[in-house]
Amino acid sequence: MITLTVDLAERSYPIFIGQDLLQQPGLVAPFVKGTQVMIVTNSTVAPLYLDRAKALFTDLQVDAVVLPDGEEYKNLEILNRIFDQLIGGHFDRKSTLVALGGGVIGDMTGFAAAAYQRGVPFIQIPTTLLSQVDSSVGGKTGVNHPQGKNMIGAFHQPQAVVIDTLTLNTLEDRQLSAGLAEVIKYGLIRDLAFFEWLEQNLEGLMARDHALLAQAIERSCQNKADIVAADETEQGQRALLNLGHTFGHAIEAGMGYGAWLHGEAISAGMMQAAYMSQLLGDLSAADVERIGAIFKRAKLPIYPPNELSNEQFMHYMAGDKKVQAGKVRLVLLKSIGQAYISGDYPAELLQKTLTEWRS
Amino acid sequence: MITLTVDLAERSYPIFIGQDLLQQPGLVAPFVKGTQVMIVTNSTVAPLYLDRAKALFTDLQVDAVVLPDGEEYKNLEILNRIFDQLIGGHFDRKSTLVALGGGVIGDMTGFAAAAYQRGVPFIQIPTTLLSQVDSSVGGKTGVNHPQGKNMIGAFHQPQAVVIDTLTLNTLEDRQLSAGLAEVIKYGLIRDLAFFEWLEQNLEGLMARDHALLAQAIERSCQNKADIVAADETEQGQRALLNLGHTFGHAIEAGMGYGAWLHGEAISAGMMQAAYMSQLLGDLSAADVERIGAIFKRAKLPIYPPNELSNEQFMHYMAGDKKVQAGKVRLVLLKSIGQAYISGDYPAELLQKTLTEWRS
CATH class of the missing domain: 1.20.1090.10 (Dehydroquinate synthase-like - alpha domain)
Structure with a gap:
């Protein structure tokens, strides 16, 4: 396993990269503060990895909200479903949100975490190459507006990022290619x-x-x-x-x-x-x-x-x-x-x- | 005029209190960073003070969004109207939002400023006693959820707060009383x-x-x-x-x-x-x-x-x-x-x- 640290003073956090990290509960446990965990995922990822993600959080109240899959659902209306479930389940201000999915899930979960009760912690488990190399680092969160992408959001850093490369086995070829676009970008801009x-x-x-x-x-x-x-x-x-x-x-x-x-x-x-x-x-x-x-x-x-x-x-x-x-x-x-x-x-x-x- | 400072290191800001401050453009000018100003107000306050508020910002692109008046409109859906107008008017990330109204307008404008393009500056011009003594200080912003008040929001400090006591002349008696509830609260809790x-x-x-x-x-x-x-x-x-x-x-x-x-x-x-x-x-x-x-x-x-x-x-x-x-x-x-x-x-x-x- 590789561990990188994103160095942001008191908001610094680790990124863990390796195979089969979804089977290692010890990795994420230290990053949960309260007793309640809400996993946010989508209808494509849930059948593949939700059970494994839930099993990471033992002895805690773990709930999940499953959103429809796609960039077209990255908006305020669908975001509100996360709030509905958090409030309906009486999730308190020490709750931890977990983003299990690609960039859309990461951005929406991060913004929900930034805004729920004016800010709760969150953990990223990116499952696409794009989200692993892009949205998992940097703390940019948000949703789209019909007239502009990511126009509504917040800077909110995760507690930790867990990248299990095995999740890439189930990724569509087209999505893998899309992720490589961001990878190549780093070479082009500075490396x-x-x-x-x-x-x-x-x-x-x-x-x-x-x-x-x-x-x-x-x-x-x-x-x-x-x-x-x-x-x-x-x-x-x-x-x-x-x-x-x-x-x-x-x-x-x-x-x-x-x-x-x-x-x-x-x-x-x-x-x-x-x-x-x-x-x-x-x-x-x-x-x-x-x-x-x-x-x-x-x-x-x-x-x-x-x-x-x-x-x-x-x-x-x-x-x-x-x-x-x-x-x-x-x-x-x-x-x-x-x-x-x-x-x-x-x-x-x-x-x-x-x-x-x-x- | 009285000037108080809310002391929050690099997020410190002044509160100006006095009669007829809405006629003093020199007060707010130093707090506008870019060239675009969006005033957010409601249908009750707009006919009374919007023209005066606009006149505070000379040589700038000044636009206004007028929301319906009332706590029942403090939700994500109405908030989105602010984003619609900002995006429709091509307001950039150095735009300044101005909250002209009571606590609902202050909370919504502050949250819109916190979230628009992941954060733009804002100025508060509270026009009710309640908002002058409460929501204008502290940086709490947000909207309600049907099942809970202020469940969605952010901490976002204003650049400055301008309290013109003359605005209280047009306040309904019932609203004045409601403001006094918060005033009395300060006595009860610590003074x-x-x-x-x-x-x-x-x-x-x-x-x-x-x-x-x-x-x-x-x-x-x-x-x-x-x-x-x-x-x-x-x-x-x-x-x-x-x-x-x-x-x-x-x-x-x-x-x-x-x-x-x-x-x-x-x-x-x-x-x-x-x-x-x-x-x-x-x-x-x-x-x-x-x-x-x-x-x-x-x-x-x-x-x-x-x-x-x-x-x-x-x-x-x-x-x-x-x-x-x-x-x-x-x-x-x-x-x-x-x-x-x-x-x-x-x-x-x-x-x-x-x-x-x-x-």
């Missing part, structure tokens, strides 16, 4: 050596080699933990984690949440950012091709949906959180392994990117 | 001298003498600020502020939010706590009578509604946030001016209180 390692090991990861998966998860979480420790509430460099996300969020919102997986949308979005970086003279055409090659090997889309017009892109991008005072700030690449954030680019290059980077 | 001052000046306050009102507001805010500074997230002595609230919340929830005003409910609730303190041998019958006398002069109810049975009381009290591990913790009085919190009392005395303290 060229990791990008090269991924180029060498991509097929092994796609074949679910557990040793390789654990390495990729560790390196991804370490990259994210380093960034988050330096910038907990996203005032500066943390924004680099949003490479491809401004474009990607427009794709997700424009196509209707759930149509494109988050990882698919940011894969196309990272290609748009890469192409724009080429137009700005920072990347070569060969760089862009090299980035596209690894996404293609990961069976990820490299072009945005043609149904989405430039105008629709601009509409959704203008509503993105990274806008400050009306200006769309974008994460772009100086080189593979080095990202930067800028609102200071010729507006026509963004238009040119939207027009030209099409299938 | 005997203030309780005695209130006994001497109650009729002047009821007649809206502005000098007396400013003094009462200052002393109330100072008491609350002292408690909050010592215990920002309610781990300890801050719970004393809940004198009468466990009983009172049961009254509000049991009668349907909005039927009894919060101040009315906690007035009856404080009397129940006082009577129980008498049963415990700490207060004399004369003390209980003395407390009842000041509430009666303030035209506040001293008995709970007879429609609410003991069983209903216990049901709603068991759902209260102050329950830990199934035990109803209550704030009780050692003497007038000295409260304490306890879950360690004979259960039958609570039953006896519910049965005997009836009109």
Whole structure:
């Protein structure tokens, strides 16, 4: 088992990574404060792992709420079901919430924990590659608004994160690919050596080699933990984690949440950012091709949906959180392994990117 | 003008108290960070003060959302209207929210500010006595759940609080009385001298003498600020502020939010706590009578509604946030001016209180 620590002073917490951690009750027990545990999961994950997750918490009142599965349910209305069950079961302010599932479950459970009685602790048990390498680190929680992703939320750090790589055995191929999009992102924004390692090991990861998966998860979480420790509430460099996300969020919102997986949308979005970086003279055409090659090997889309017009892109991008005072700030690449954030680019290059980077 | 400071390290903020502060733009200008201001108010306050509030923010994009007036609208669904308008207007993460209204508006605006894009700043302009002496200090924000008050929320401190006592001129008598319930509470829990001052000046306050009102507001805010500074997230002595609230919340929830005003409910609730303190041998019958006398002069109810049975009381009290591990913790009085919190009392005395303290 690998243990990483996300270093946030009194809000620091461990991430445990390994095989079969869902069979080790001793891991999570020290992180439960009160006597009541509410597991939040969805209808896909519950039949697979809920019993095992419940068995982690012995001698406690353990209840579960099973939400419908999908990004389209990540909203205030479905969030309220968690509150209904907590209040109906008289869960007190020392209750612990447990997120068992992917990023949607993690974000919603985290926000429910942030808001229930103005804040209770929570534990993350991410079961998708995407959530293991992304939403399990950093404390961002929230729900979507029909007009914008993650517009309503809180920063709320978990007590601990338990990543059992065995849960990836039951993950759909499409979801595994979507997770790899975020993994590749860490290479692109700040870790060229990791990008090269991924180029060498991509097929092994796609074949679910557990040793390789654990390495990729560790390196991804370490990259994210380093960034988050330096910038907990996203005032500066943390924004680099949003490479491809401004474009990607427009794709997700424009196509209707759930149509494109988050990882698919940011894969196309990272290609748009890469192409724009080429137009700005920072990347070569060969760089862009090299980035596209690894996404293609990961069976990820490299072009945005043609149904989405430039105008629709601009509409959704203008509503993105990274806008400050009306200006769309974008994460772009100086080189593979080095990202930067800028609102200071010729507006026509963004238009040119939207027009030209099409299938 | 009086200026108090709520001392919370980097989250410290000033409270300005005085006549006609809504005509002084210089007061609030330093507390706006970005270029966009969203004023949240309700349909009662908007015709009276919205224009004046807007005029406070010059050279900025100022918009307003007008919610229906009443505690029954303090829920997630109505909260979402604030998010709709923020997102629809492309308000960015440096936007400032302004709460213009009573406690419901303050709590909802504060929670919207805590959750919008995971946190934006806000300014409070409380226009009721209750909100001026209570919800404007302490950073508690949130909405109700059908089964429990303030069950969903956040701790989020304002940038500044502006209390213009002239707004009390338009306040209904019943609302003024409800505010006095919280004012009297500060005397009861920790400030005997203030309780005695209130006994001497109650009729002047009821007649809206502005000098007396400013003094009462200052002393109330100072008491609350002292408690909050010592215990920002309610781990300890801050719970004393809940004198009468466990009983009172049961009254509000049991009668349907909005039927009894919060101040009315906690007035009856404080009397129940006082009577129980008498049963415990700490207060004399004369003390209980003395407390009842000041509430009666303030035209506040001293008995709970007879429609609410003991069983209903216990049901709603068991759902209260102050329950830990199934035990109803209550704030009780050692003497007038000295409260304490306890879950360690004979259960039958609570039953006896519910049965005997009836009109």
